[in-house]
Amino acid sequence: MRRLSGSDLRRCFVCSVGLRTREMCYEFGGKRCVTRFAPVATAVLREPDLCGSRALVVATREAYEGPYRELAEELRRAGLEPQALLVPDGRTREEIFDMLRILSDAVEDGEEVVVDVTHGLRHLPFVYLVALVYMTALKGIDIAGIYYWPAELVSPPVPLIDLTSLFNLLRLYQAVETSRRTGDFRLLEEALAEDRWVRPVAGDRHGERRGPGPDLPPVGGALKGVRQKLGPLARSLASGLPLEAGIVAEPLLKKLETLEEHPDVPAVVRMAVQPLRSAVERVALPEPPPRRWGKKAVxxxxxxxxxxxxxxxxxxxxxxxxxxxxxxxxxxxxxxxxxxxxxxxxxxxxxxxxxxxxxxxxxxxxxxxxxxxxxxxxxxxxxxxxxxxxxxxxxxxxxxxxxxxxxxxxxxxxxxxxxxxxxxDFPAPARGTGRLLVAPLGRKPGALYTALRAMEPHRLAVVVSRETEGRVPEVLERAGMTHLRDRLKLLRLDDPHRGFREVQGLLDDELHRWFVSSEEVVVSLTGGTTVMAYVVERLAACARRLGVSTTKVAAVDTRSAEEQEADPYVMGEIILLDGAAPAGPDAGGGGS
Structure with a gap:
């Protein structure tokens, strides 16, 4: 619960007055108060900090014209500022809803509310309960206490019954239901706050003290241990982090086991953590890693x-x-x-x-x-x-x-x-066989010749023009690769100088099948026009998208232009441009 102090503390006392009242002796904390009105005893004995606060007194017209004025005077003497809330008798659903509205309108946003449910109509506590639930959610109020004096059950002095934990039980139910439906445990983390469930030290009004130093009662420590582990789990699950959630789930299970076995844990709390335990077991990793290694060891x-x-x-x-x-x-x-x-x-x-x-x-x-x-x-x-x-x-x-x-x-x-x-039956990764060489053929065949000799491919795709496609058989023969005539695909450009957009028409079904049936694709960028080099680059990108290992190379001949023209079929040099180095000749299957 939120605890305010100083000028930020805004408290409100909600109570009611009935038609039949009699003077009683009320006792709490070794002190007594004699009055006709239980709310006065609550204000004087249980909640002295209410002095200076508003007192909202729920009353029917008949009660207002009867005992209300005397109650209001006693509340003033106790230091409160009484304000009557005139409500109908609540005989119909409409009247009950009207009572809810009147009470909710009177309580201000963010107030700390104390409620006495002793006097008034028998069904009024249910109205209080529903109103408090709504106001907690819609107005952000904090319930500091709900009290009842059972004058009809005992002889004087009348003791106080603290019903606050019943409201906390409602919040616990809401948290359990929310976590069950949504998988979000953050509300449950808050609802398991130990000061809601651990019996306060004698004389400690709100259960804020736990004894000297950091020593907590055992049940308080057990609750704290669960909350400390539940928080990271809740945030990890809410963030969609299954590994982080699975790692923190194991120590949380141990904390839950300790909590469930603790004899002082309230039964309602034990009931609440049972569905939590089954949920955490579902989140926990099948093989939790050693704590010192964390996620790396999963x-x-x-x-x-x-x-x-x-x-x-x-x-x-x-x-x-x-x-x-x-x-x-x-x-x-x-x-x-x-x-x-x-x-x-x-x-x-x-x-x-x-x-x-x-x-x-x-x-x-x-x-x-x-x-x-x-x-x-x-x-x-x-x-x-x-x-x-x-x-x-x-x-x-x-x-x-x-x-x-x-x-x-x-x-x-x-x-x-x-x-x-x-x-x-997870499918094994698809792998083809052999090497596919993709290369251009311009006016000088030397680059293609060098690429063929160096790569010894299993298949060959050549980007050509009308002028150069007729030279492919000659290059194959000079390179000793005539067996590739049956594994050859010519990719002809209509305009080898400006036909950048022709590449899409070259990507037919057969070429796609060649890509996926190959273990690797090697593309040589040299030996053709700028457009041819661009086309080869695009074909390499297509092969990569299909998951085929792709390497780009350049075939280089450092001789003069005249020497290359005179004798183009001289082995040059292969320069690796990216990717891994191509596999050895055996991977290419060039000898068959």
Whole structure:
């Protein structure tokens, strides 16, 4: 509860007055007060800090014209400022709602409220209760105390019954229900504040003291331990961080076990943490890492992937489609890393996960171009659909298309089922065989000759013009690569000097199949016009999008132009421009 002091403290006393009152002796804390009105005893004995505060007295017209004036005078003598709230009898629903409105309008935003429910109509405490619930949420009030003097049950002096914990129980119910429905435990963290449930030290009015120094009563320490671990879990789950949530869940489970076994924990608190325990067990990692290593020591495994999909389901069940989609996306990336044998550094964003994402993007491209089948095709389709759905939320809807949030949960459920089906037999990464060389052929054949001799490709795609396409057989013969005539694709440009836009027409189905069926693609940028070099660059980008290892090289001949013209078929030099060095000649399969 919020505790205010000094000039910021704004307190309000809410009570009622009935028609039948009699003088009684009330006792609390070793002191006594003789009065006809229980609210006066509350103000004098239990809440002396109310001096100077407003006293809102709920009264029917009959009570106002009867005992109210005497009660108001006694409240003034106690230092309060009484204000009558005239209400109907509350015989109908409309009258009850009217009572709620009158009471709610009278209490100001942010006030600390003390309530005495002793006098008045029998159903009035229920009105108080509902009004307090609403005002706590809508006006930010703080309930400092709810009190009742059971004069009809005992002989004088009448003792005080503190009902504040019942209101706290309502807040605990609200927190448990919120966490159960939404998966957000932040409200439960607040509701488990130990000063709501630990018996105060004698003479400590609000339970603020816990004894000398940092020593807490055992039950207070147990509650504090749960809250300290519940906070990080709540924030991690709310932020969509399954690994962080899973790591902190293990110590929280131990704290919950201690709390549940503590004999002094109120039964209502023990009941509240039971659903919390089952939820935390669902969040906890299957193999918690050593505390000193943290997330770096989380081992990538099939069990972890299944656990992550369970967390995605957790979010989906609670209507949080963006978090569920994001967790599924990262689970697929992790599954590719595991399938590729990269479990050790599986969280490394710089290379490991980026390469896995590239493989998934390639699978999606292959699916769109009908270049995959079986598990790879299903993986590509799922990644494409999941990514597009997730991207609808990634930029907060700032896109021209409307985001249909209503259908996202149904789509997420479908994606989750597809993810689980794929995980049962996750497809191995698609890999082709052999090397594809993509190179231009301009007026001088030397660069193509050098690239052929150096790369010894399994397939060959040559960017040519009308003037140069006839020289390809000659280059193959001089390079000793006549076997490539059956694995040759000519990509002819109508305008080799200005035809930058012709590249799209060259990317036909056959070339796409050549890309995906190759283990690697090597593109040589030299030996043609500027347009030819541009086309080769674009073809390399296409191969990369399809997930094929791609390397760019330059074939260089340092001889003079005259020497090159006189004898073009001289082995030059290959310069690696980017990517990894091409595999050795054996990978190319050039000898067959």
């Amino acid at each position: 081992r990538l495994s099939r069990e972890l992937l299944e656990h992550l999909l369970g967390l995605a389901e957790w979010y989906i069940e609670r209507g949080n489609a963006p978090a569920g989609l994001l967790v599924m996306r990262e689970t697929l990336v992790s599954a590719v890393v595991l399938a590729c044998g990269g479990g050790k550094d599986w969280l490394a964003v710089g290379r490991t996960r980026r390469e896995a994402e590239a493989a998934l993007n390639a699978a999606a491209q292959r699916h769109k171009l009908h270049l995959a089948d079986g598990g790879q095709d299903r993986l590509g389709r799922l990644w494409d659909q999941l990514s597009r759905c997730r991207n609808e939320y990634a930029h907060a809807g700032f896109r021209t298309e409307n985001v249909d949030a209503g259908s996202a949960i149904d789509r997420a459920r479908t994606f989750l089922k597809d993810c689980r089906d794929l995980l049962k």
